[in-house]
Amino acid sequence: MSEARPEVPAVSPASGPGPDPVQPPDELAVKPILTPKQAKRANQTIKGMVISVLLTVAAVIPVVLLNPGSKPETYHRDIDVPGVARQAEPAAGYLPVVPEVPGGWSSNYARWNAGGTAKVPAWEAGYLTADGHHIALVQTNKANPTWLAQATGEAPVTGQRRIGGADWELRDRGTGDKSLVLEEAGYTIVLKGAAELAEFDTLGAAVADALDDK
Incomplete structure (x- = not known):
């Protein structure tokens, strides 16, 4: 009596156990080479x-x-204010006020402003005190409350100063620019800046003297 033997499946060499097939090495990065063009x-x-x-x-x-x-001398140049005032007289209809400032003072601009959107033509000049503080002078014969409020930076009236025999209205917020306003001979004159009150007094007196000489 013969004994049955189980069949053993054949194993091919390729599928049998063994080491993993060797993977190809990573490709080296190639640095692009520019053509001459x-x-x-x-x-x-x-x-x-x-x-x-x-x-x-x-x-x-x-x-x-x-x-x-951008030039430092812009702030220290001395403009011929009387000459510019004479040139502005035909457009203004009056000779703009030109105060005689003391030694050490100078002017860095003088011009006639035709009024623009405010429709209030005015003479404008800028003065530098001996200590380098700036005071702007504005003169017009067509002032109105709205223009005056804007010209003084909406500052409230805080007092009155007697300067050069004239009564000037002081408008001051307590910080920043302050203004002196004079109503005289049909003109409204505004002095505005961050200078000391003593310097305002000096320019105010010179303005009052110039108005008296007209």
């Missing part, structure tokens, strides 16, 4: 950017140098 275009782009920046700087520098606000 590409390198030339890249260099031209960089040069163009540099030239563009230099041209921009060259265009800006003259503007900065020619801008009056």
Whole structure:
């Protein structure tokens, strides 16, 4: 009697146990190489950017140098106020007031303002005191309450000062600019700035004297 033997499946060498197949090594990163034409275009782009920046700087520098606000002497130049006042007389219809300021003082602007949207034409001049404080002078014969409030920075009336034989109204917020307002001979004159009151008194007296001489 023969004994039955179980069949043993054949195992192919490829599917049998053994080490994992060796994986191919990672490909090395290849640095791109520019062609001569590409390198030339890249260099031209960089040069163009540099030239563009230099041209921009060259265009800006003259503007900065020619801008009056960028020069220290703008704040200390001495304008011919009487000469500008005579030029403004035909447009104003009167000779604008030109106070005689003491030594050490100067003027950094003088002009006729046709009025703009406010429709209040006015003579404007700026004065620098000996200590370097600025006081703006404005004169008009067409003032109104709205214009006056704007000209004095909406500051409240805080008192009155007798200067040069005239009564000036003081408007002061307590900080920043203060103003002196004079109503005289049909004109409204405003002095405004952050100077000391003693300096306002000096300019106010000079204004009053100039009005008396007319």
